[in-house]
Amino acid sequence: MKDFAALYRELDASTSSLAKQAALQRYLRAADPADAAWAVYFLAGGKPRQLVPTKLLRLLAQEAAGLPEWLFDESYEAVGDLAETIALLLPAPSETHELGLAAWVEQHLLPLRETAKAAPDELADRLRAQWRRLAAEERLVYFKLITGAFRVGVSKLQVTQALAAVGGIDAKRVAQRLMGYTHIGARPRAADYGTLIAPESDAEQVQKTSGQPYPFFLAHPFNQPLAQFDAALGPPSDWIVEWKWDGIRAQLVKRAGVAWLWSRGEELVTERFPELAALGEALPDGTVVDGEIAVWREGRVQPFAELQKRIGRKTLGPKLLREIPVVLLAYDLLEWEGRDLRALPQAERRALLDELVARLAHPLLLPSPMLEGADWADLARQREAARSMGVEGMMLKRRSAQYGVGRTKDVGVWWKWKIDPLSIDAVLVYAQRGHGRRASLYSDYTFAVWDGPPEQAERKLVPFAKAYSGLTDAEMARVDAVIRRTTIESFGPVKSVKPTLVFELGFEGIARSARHKSGIAVRFPRMLRWREDKPVQEADTLQTLAALLPS
């Protein structure tokens, strides 16, 4: 545990990816394989199910620190992270230990979940006994593991690279072996870690009986002006051009008679989409299709908000399934007849996919159409229809591209050629302090538009969106200072602010919503720029916002 806490501190403190990579490799080489198995699990984003109810944890920490609730809350608000707050407030440790990470996780942390269920009376004593033994630095990691907020500035790709270096093997192979490793119920052992870094054998193929997907290949943004397209990309005939769907990226895996549906976050979502599970059953064994889950009605894709209605539901009744039908818009074939196709050129994979789609003729498996254009200007004209079609723009996939791993460009490239976001000038009306790097800074804002034109008497500001991103650190520091000066009232952590700040907000989609006060919901709102030139009175209105709604 000490070594893992030291690694955490080192990764957290450093801003250099070289230094982080070196620290990761140093740790993995020195660690007991059982500890390394868990370290990889957490560093690659694994999260066990909630171990202790957060409320209880807060209460115990508050008691141990001898603080009233309000003061604990004030502290939490300043720190912006529960685990860190608790680690800072607890009295110094009174005992010591020599246990490794695996021992802590398996013997102390994970059993807390059982204790919480079977003997809730003992939970408090167990927790207190545990944190009494941990040094301050270990406590931060310990509480982060408990609260499920374990994040440190390394990407899964960096972990993959470190494992590849330690094992002396290809990073792509490691990426594949890692698929499913961070599953919520996973209990990685020393042997699992051994498998991650084991030498590659010629016989190592896709594990035919497992439901593991391939690492998703991700697109890069393409923002060049049209005049540059020919120079940058060559002729459109070198490319497969498709719509960029606004759904859930997914792989449908069928092996050994069982279908598995994985979302891009490596979450198994088979049960969320029973109709796609049924589609999967209909696929031949040894097939993996890559595509987008989307709500499809009357021959066209529906806004993402529709899909959200399904994601949010605990139970999927027949009515919901009927009213919000989904399809898989397929655009790639990664495995066919048990063979990994990823090294084949994009165009060949697509041809095989089209063959499969045609032969299966399943109503829920739609091929993502390939768009044709005489030249880039022609395609740019077609792209203008994106908004009305409910898509985000176009995808450009080089015909010769292999299917890479993650956001890489070494074996092929996918570009996303998105349309400009919708935008509106809105007024900052509420602010809340951020978390992590933005702790204590007012960085999370609520924005409003006027409910009437300037000539209307007594018009009001109506909140319609929250946004957190888009400002530079320097801008945020200035906005933070204005918020502190112009705070009107505090509602817990939220401050209402005198309306003085106008921002241009960009968003990807807009839909009517009964759940929002403004009657409108926007998708992916973010700040495009701070309109310091614009007085509050000139911000946009609910009417201008409504005019952006699709007809």
Place this chain on the structure above:
Amino acid sequence: MPAQPEDLVVARPEGLYCPPGDFYIDPWRPVARAVITHAHSDHARTGHGHYLAHTDSAGTLRARLGADIALQTLPYGEAIEHHGVRVSLHPAGHVLGSAQVRLEHGGRVWVASGDYKTEPDGTCAPFEPVPCDTFITESTFGLPIYRWPSQAQLIAEIDAWWRANAEAGRASVLFCYAFGKAQRILHGVDASIGPIVVHGAVEPLNAVYRAAGVALPATLRVTDPGVDAALLKRALVLAPPSAQGTPWMKRFGAYVDAFASGWMQLRGTRRRRGVDRGFVMSDHADWPGLQQAIAGTGAERVFVTHGSVQVMVRWLSENGLDAQGFKTEYGDEDDQEAPPPAGEAAPA
């Protein structure tokens, strides 16, 4: 409780005012008579008719506010009478010459703390609790999450960091406030690890400390003969936060940087600062220090200034004291978010 007619200190737009004595303490607007707790720029401002401060503040005050200011100085513990108010200065442990101001009039005793730190650091007279009826306290770090490591532990961490960097052949750049913190670090570190280089904003203050008898190791400027790339690779470099990201930094090559501030206690501020390492080091009292200082005065009435005013007022009230806030315009020289106040980076 509102201000009472017999109060020895009240808040006025110009600053904290003593009505019977007709003078101000650390006023932020020009006034006729000002008692200055210490020479940081937010407490010692320009334009007052007459200044009263501790003897050890004279050098910095004159350097910053002008050699010709009307300045009267007092050693700690010695009292003067002004309009019937007995005024004396007592160590605040914040920086060299920093003082708490004790006021006695009509049988009442008030103490205004200015900025203070309770743990001794060897570079200035340690904080002394001064018994009083009413205590005016700062609250910069008035939340229980702020608990400082001991001075010994802090210095050991800095030494270990410097030593490891020197062994790796990389300069150790430590950003710290030029007045107070820099001298604390110099006084504490193990100078046998390597040469020590200081920024132009730091050296004049070193001279003030040395003149006051504080032991500081030898320091070099980057312009001194013999300061070359080879020497810098083993050096500890002390620079004000404003030097971060400036061309002055280029000469240090592949240096490792760190920041010394109480705010480094929080992971978020550490990361936002964008340095390799954050050392938790402040010239202000931490939460236990504030509580200990307030209790040590025996005061039943407490006024809280700059920092976590609301939190401290509520906490003290719940603990049976008569507490309220004073609105002031003091900044926080420890606040890494704010640009350094003009003139403070180079007090000449």
